Every structure is written in structure tokens, then in C-alpha cells.
Amino acid sequence: MTEATSSHPIVWLHHAGQHLGLVPTLGGSVAAWQIDDPQDASARIDLWRPWDGATPDLYQLASFAMVPWSNRISGGGFEHAGQFHPMRPNRVGEPYPIHGDGWLQPWQLTQPAPDTLQMELRSEHFDGNSYEYECVQTFRLVDGGLDQSVQVRHLGAQPLPYGLGLHPWFPRTPGTRITAPVQGVWLCGDDPLPTEHTQHFPPGWDLNTGAPANGGLIDNAYTGWGGTAQIDWPERGLRLTAHMPDFEKDGGTAQHYCLVYRPPQGPAFCFEPITQPIDAFHQPGQPGLRTLAQGEVMVMNVQWRYQPLTG
Template sequence: MSNTAHPIVWLRHAGQHLGLVPSLGGSVAAWQIDQPSAPQGRLDLWRPWDVRTPDLYQLASFAMVPWSNRISGGGFEHAGRFHPMQPNRAGEPYPIHGDGWLQPWALSQPAPDTLEMTLHSRGFQGNPYDYEAVQTFRLVDGGLDQEVRLRHRGAAPLPYGIGLHPWFPRTPKTRITAPVQGVWLSGQDPLPVGHTAQFPEGWDLNQGISAHGTLIDNGYTGWGGQARIEWPEHGLALTAQMPDFDADGGSANHYCLIYRPPQGPAFCFEPITQPIDAFHLPGRPGLRVLSSGETLVMRVSWRFAALARG
């Protein structure tokens, strides 16, 4: 893979290949493992970038900072002041996924098995956020340790959030399982209109759901900080684990999102710190108000292993 406008920087370790694209939103181009039976001898754990399109939705993954998903109402109010926010993606009526994915990041390599990308953002497109973000990717035997760290640099406190937006390839038998307690339902657009612990048919992650089916674009509450994706055709499973789960408040303070489009080669499982449009939900669930110099961190340990044969 190569792209002159947005070059890929590769990290290779323990039979894995991780490609980063700092200039294109600090995104991931591919995460692959060696598998002789797969095409070109590699298997994609995240859907790979085609190297051509600059559309971030076609990348393998990107970080959502300094908030995740959508903000309605033209902005948000905090401490008695309204902060206007502009839509930031063609076809979207609301600002979505923060602004980090829309800016170039700086790359460094602090260790042979580690790459970091750093962003200093201040008032991007007129929004109120002034922050530093650092993404750290460390390849280990059997997986990837991923961290996103935000530090607020503005004078006045503001609410923050973090999310990860990986795309997973889906085979006909792909399934996703995760402990959750409820889900936010939406109306004609993805904004939440009500919360329920009674899952619609085919939505209960506790029981495991197919990666195929009708549209899901919804946030789940009470996430247990772990998830499992299975590809029976490849004899492989990928798990996600939040190492800071208990210290960060447990299931009461963790959320995840499923984006399952009816068509296409991929779906999303997104660890997030707050539900969709949390800025306008009662109590602003999951948002963390940071004063100058304070930080917010998300860590995810991804591990792959062979599926046990029944």
C-alpha cells in the first residue's frame, strides 16, 4: 500500500502489520495478521483502507475526540454559556465524531513496537475546544494495546468524551457479543429518543448478535468493558478489554455503540465514553468536565485467538 498524498507508516511486530495515516485524521489504514491461507498471506482484523479515497469512513479506524458521535441543537451550553457547533461532514445535519479526525497528526515512535500520534487542536472550525490528544498503538504478542489521551488546555472547563471507530470485516457467520444493560432507541435520525432494557429482536448483545441484519446505529448503556467478535469462517475471534474498567466506574460509566448497516462489507463496534448526543440528554451521561491541565484517557486491549472447535 502507498499513497503520496497520505502516506502509510507501518509498524510490524509478532506477526502483525499496523498501518497508520497521520496526515488523514490520525487514522488507521489496516491492522492485519499473518495467515498463510488468507489472500496475500494476511488476514484483516479491521477493514482495510483502499488507499485512494480520503473519506475517513473508508479507513480502518479513527479516534473520536474531543467527543464521539453527534451533537444536536446547533451546539451545547456549559456553565451558562452556549457554544455553537457547526456540521462537519457532508450529508450530516449535526457535528459528528469530534474534530480530531478532520486534522493531521504528528507521528513519533517511542519504542520498536510502538507508534504515537499527537494533535494540538485549538478552536477548530470555530468550536470551543483547546486540547492536546495523543494516540498510542503498541503491538504485543497476540494483539494490540490502544490508548487515547486527552488534555484540556483551555482556561474554562469543558465537557469531553472519547471514542474509537474501528470497522470490522463481516463474513456470513460473523457475530458480536458484549455484556450490556440497555440501549438508546432513536427516531427518524440517530438521535436518542428513549432508553430501554428491553432489546429489540436481534439487538441483545448479551446473547450475541449477527453482524448482518437491519440497521443498528445505537448506543448501549451499562457496557461491561469487554466484547468478542467471532469469524467462524476464519476460525478466529477478537476480544476487546478495558483495563481501566473498574477504576473508571465500571458498567455505570461505560458505553458502546453498534453500527450495523444493512449492506456493505463491514460493521462497527465502538467503545465510547458517552452516548449519542449526551450533551442534550438528562444528566449528560458519560461526559467528563475537564479543567485546564486535566486529562481523560481511554485504553483498549485487543486480543485475537483461534476459535475453539466444537
């Protein structure tokens, strides 16, 4: 079902007591992911903060994919195999290019199955950058949750480093907490580019013991992520979990990162599964980035599940 609430129509998928709205023309983004309220048959509960259906600001959407890299790149670009690849800033107010270019382009939507929607993009040197790729996002509603996949295929003749990520926004209540096994965190300056890696978490930042979704600014990447996470809403009696089903195959804790964006104000925060830390292009060894030759593929799979929060 398509709902034309703005110049960017929402395409809805209703299955397994869930409601997923996609906006292919606006960066291949998600407008909403909702479940039926068990206490009120006429109401829905938002698992991701919903889009208002009007604003074109991608940061107001429920979620979007980050491809062919996530977060920020400093230095006006990056060097690979002896060649410099210039990258231009791509968001007003941001001095660095951020979150790749897939979120800035329209995608094509298909429905391969009653429980599944897909969006596809072919990107060729967007905004003058060096990347040529195809990307497919897959969303499958299953009992108790959502299986989400992002697959990118490199098309260019010259190999290039790739990264992937997801950028969901979660509503936050006063008691909301995010818990995940992590080993360290990159501290940063005001940029916020990373300046120092530490295993000593600032107060309120330790995801291992659970960090409050409200508080001072966090806009930082965590290292040694164990590939699982949970968000608890005590006031709603609800828990949402994330699980990386290919965790071991993809390198375990050494190759998994996540990012928390906790703005001091506002109704939402972000927990982002990512394959590389902030500005990995300029870190020694380019951690987490994967060099793809022509035709090679990189995939990120995430299983989201919701359940009652007890105790």
C-alpha cells in the same frame, strides 16, 4: 516503513506477526491492522477492514479516534456552565456535528519504541468550536494483539465536557457475531438521535446473547457495557476480543457505553467503545461526559486480542 500510495502516506509497523498501518495526515487514522495467516505465510488476515489507500473519506479508513467527543451533538451546540458553545455540522449529509474534530485534522507521528507508534495533535478552536486540547494516540503491538490508548489534555482556560471513542470497522462474513455484556440500549428516530431508553432489546440487537453482524440497521448506543466484547468469524476460525483494563477505575458499568453501527449493506460493521452515549450533551446530567479543567487529562485504554475460534 512508509508506503506512499496516495497523497496520504501509510506508515507501517511490523511486529509480533502483525502489521499496523497508520495515516497521520488523514485524521490520525488507521489504514489497516493485519495478522499473518497461519495457513499461508505469504498472506495476511484483516482484523479491521482495510483502507483502499486512495479515498479521503474517513468512513473508509480502518479506524479513527473520536475526540474531544463522540457521535452526534444536536441543537447547534451545547450549554455548559451557563454558556452556549456553538458547533457546526462537520460531515456532508450529516445535519449534526459528529465524532469530534480530531478525525478531521492532520496528526504528527513518532515511534517511541520498536513495537509502538504514536500520533499527536494540538487542536485550537477547530472550525470555530470552543475546544483547545492536546491528544496522543498510542498503538503498541504485543504478542496476540494491540494495546490502544487515546489521551486528551484540556488546554483552554474554561473547563469543558469531554468524551472519547474509537471507531473501528470490522469485516463481516455471513456468520460474524458480536457479543458483549450490556444492560440497555437507546432507541432512536431517523436522525438517529436517541428518543427512548429500554432494557428490552429489539430482535437481533441483544449483544448479551450475541448479535449477528448482518441484518437491519443498528446505529445505537448501548448502556451498562461491561467493558469486554468479542467478535467471532466462524468461517475464518477467528475471534477478536476487546477489554477495557481501567474498567473498574473508570466507574464500571455505570460509566461505560458502546455503540454498534450495522449498515444493512456493505462489507463491514462497527463496534465502538465510547465514554458517552449519543447526544449526551443534551441528556439529563450529560451522562458519561467528563468536565476537564485546564491541564486535566482523560484517557481511554483498550486491549485488543485475537485467538483461534474453537468449537
